[in-house]
Amino acid sequence: MPAGTVSPIDPCLDQLTRWSGVVADDTQMPDLLTALEAVPDPRARRGRRYRLPSLIAVALCAVSAGARSFYAIADWAAGVPRQVLQRCGIRFRVPSEATIRQVFGRVDGDALDRVLGRHLAARTGADTVRLAVAVDGKTIRGARIGKQAAPHLVAAVTHGDTVVLGQCRTADKSNEIPTVRKLLRGIDIAGAVVTIDAMHTQKATARCLREQCRAEYVMIVKANQLGLLDRVRHQPWEQVPVVWSDPIERGHGREESRSYKIVTVSRGLRFPYARQAIQITRRRRPIGSEIWSVEVVYAICSLPCEQAPPKLLASWIRGHWHIENKIHYVRDVTFDEDRSTIRTGHGPQVMATIRNVVISLHRRAGQSNIARACRRLAANPDHAVDLVLNA
Structure with missing residues (x-):
């Protein structure tokens, strides 16, 4: 290269993309991608084209810009500049809808919830008052197949900044009550106050909260x-x-x-x-x-x-309904979750988790209107990556 010529490759961008090779350097990986390495990859090692953290990061970025389906996530990935995907760890081919659908249908939804919930909780600022957490469930109605029951998910959400700390799927032949106890045991809520509706006013749940x-x-x-x-x-x-x-x-x-x-x-x-x-x-x-x-x-x-x-x-009792108004309602209205046709495997839970995280990130960034925030990020994919990778 002649003297004085500037390389067309941005050194900072090159550092962000090196980890996507065969050997990953964890010191160069964004914190979110590092945390996502803890999610078990259901695929065989041979033949993997994309790292699982990269696919999840792309999905988070696409949904933060308003994507509602696997097709929309693939379209977002195909339409953004190459350097945007490189920041997520996608260096060569753009992932297709089939790849995203098949991988997300096999990922352990509960494990993904735990990893992302802990990652967000670790970055939730300490408050001067006791942390308040609301627990409630939601059915993904559009994911019903034939006579099978639709997936039902129980989530724990902070009152103030509405960060989703965790989510767990209810067993097909069970109900919310044991699922809530399983969820609470899997997240760190020591010292917090948990608000629960009447279904979960159970002695076993009270003992679980206080003793475990x-x-x-x-x-x-x-x-x-x-x-x-x-x-x-x-x-x-x-x-x-x-x-x-x-x-x-x-x-x-x-x-x-x-x-x-x-x-x-x-x-x-x-x-x-x-x-x-x-x-x-x-x-x-x-x-x-x-x-x-x-x-x-x-x-x-x-x-x-x-x-x-x-x-x-009084503030705790009223704040309990933030989980309905600021999480479940947004998933239904802004992301049209109840009419989503994602039904296969763990796909419905994985997409619900991604929507939860995106809503939490937008809220933490100071956005009260999630639909408007998504429209703004749709116009600038780099800002979507900033929102997700800086989480």
């Missing part, structure tokens, strides 16, 4: 636990003053307010580690109407009042 996970709980109490509900209802609520009231909120065509009464309990509830019982009175009315509807809901908490004051308890 070293976490606290806030559980809703309803008629599936009649004995517990009766004991909570018969607390002297008439003598207890309202200790906190949420401001009236307007939205979805209605006004809503909540007030809270709290009593300290111990052995009277006969439920493991219960320290407080809460009565929540919800008042709602359509905007313009003068008639309020009233609903009374009960909850229990394992923390004493000194560590869970009324305002904080």
